[in-house]
Amino acid sequence: METKKRKREILRLKEDLKVAEDGSQCDIFPKNASCKCYFFDKLGLLSPKKIGAGSDQRFSDVLRRRFLRQVRIKERKRRRPDDSLLHRISDCDNENNIEQLSASVDFLLELCDTVSLHSLEEGNFKNWCHQAVDFILGTLATMSPTERNREPVEGIINSLIMRLLRRMCSALQGDESYHFDTAVQFYIQHLMRKVGNEAFVGQRIIFAVSQRISAMAESLLFMDPFDDAFPSMHNSMYMMIQLIEFLVSDYLLIWSNTGDFDLRLFEEWVVSILHGRKTLELLENRNSLYVLYIDRVIGVVAKQVRQLSFLQKLSPQILENLFS
Incomplete structure (x- = not known):
């Protein structure tokens, strides 16, 4: 009996490992799942939970792969098939941090440029923003101070900051001029706070x-x-x-x-x-x-x-x- 239980446990662990390793086949979380780590918790309040607090590394790895896959899809749609930069962001073991950083920043900015009250309520915006911010911070963490201070990285980060700031200060919705969407503004502010x-x-x-x-x-x-x-x-x-x-x-x-x-x-x-x-x-x-x-x-x-x-x-x- 004990042997059978052990075999079942081994089979279960093997299945979990297969799911975790093959992110292209199956996601642990459905695409419309709510953010599990409360990334936007305490919006507009002092002392929020810190990024990554209490997160499960196995789930984080799966989310990372899912985010990379989504970024690559966006890149393919944006670029011609013969474009040499089609694969500017590749698998998780890609060592070109600048390309990964640039692509993830572009992905986050595209999310923010198209955000609306409807997309906030759907939940996908929150999930993808969380994963994009974590990926940006994770990529920067792997860089040495010398790498960070190089012109390409500074340019990417300065572009991210200025575009988020511009979006936060002009959170417009609809066709009416100066119609201010305060909810969107708070979400953009929170993103800047997290990054x-x-x-x-x-x-x-x-x-x-x-x-x-x-x-x-x-x-x-x-x-x-x-x-x-x-x-x-x-x-x-x-x-x-x-x-x-x-x-x-x-x-x-x-x-x-x-x-x-x-x-x-x-x-x-x-x-x-x-x-x-x-x-x-x-x-x-x-x-x-x-x-x-x-x-x-x-x-x-x-x-x-x-x-x-x-x-x-x-x-x-x-x-x-x-x-x-």
Whole structure:
């Protein structure tokens, strides 16, 4: 009896292994399954569950293969059969990280460009976004600091950030101009927050967002409050300030403990945030809440900076402006 049980167990394990190895034949999760790891859990709230927390490695491998297969399908549809870049992303053992990164970024951006309330409710958008973000972060994790800082990788990541930021600040739905879809905006913000888990990406997001805050503040200064575009820009301002707060609260101390933390970029985005506050001061007569919110963000940054082990290496002028 014991021998039969053991044989059945071995057969079951062999079948599980076959399913896991042959992702092209069968998926453990159906294509319309809801996200199992709550990727979009606590949307718009502080301290979400971290990416990958409590995930099963076996299921992660299956999802990874399914994601790669879906990306290849998208690539084939987009390119001619004789295109030399048809197979720009190949099997899981492909060592060309730049091509994999580029293809997965394109896949995520295409999802975000076509997202709507209907696609959010279907669940496929959430599943594919989760897998794309995990794949992007996983690919970056395999790269050395030297590889990351090369022009192709920086270009891919900067393109990802700018297009997501543009999408978050113009989450339009339908044909009506300036019809703002707040739900989509929150989902794009959450995606930027998740992909910002990696310091290489997160610090660049903060820098880009702080610069956009300054530019938008200057635009709002000369804009008629009754302009049709004003409500969406007003909403985007809060969304961007909140995104910086999320990234700093979630990750700054974690980033600072990594060996390849970019101190120069850190100082640049701190200066950019402080400059953004000065620009928002010009709008204080119109809306004092902008300054209150950015002050809260600066307070979070200052609190976190006090705990950094390399505090003495930072520019005295930056520290003086930050703590004043």
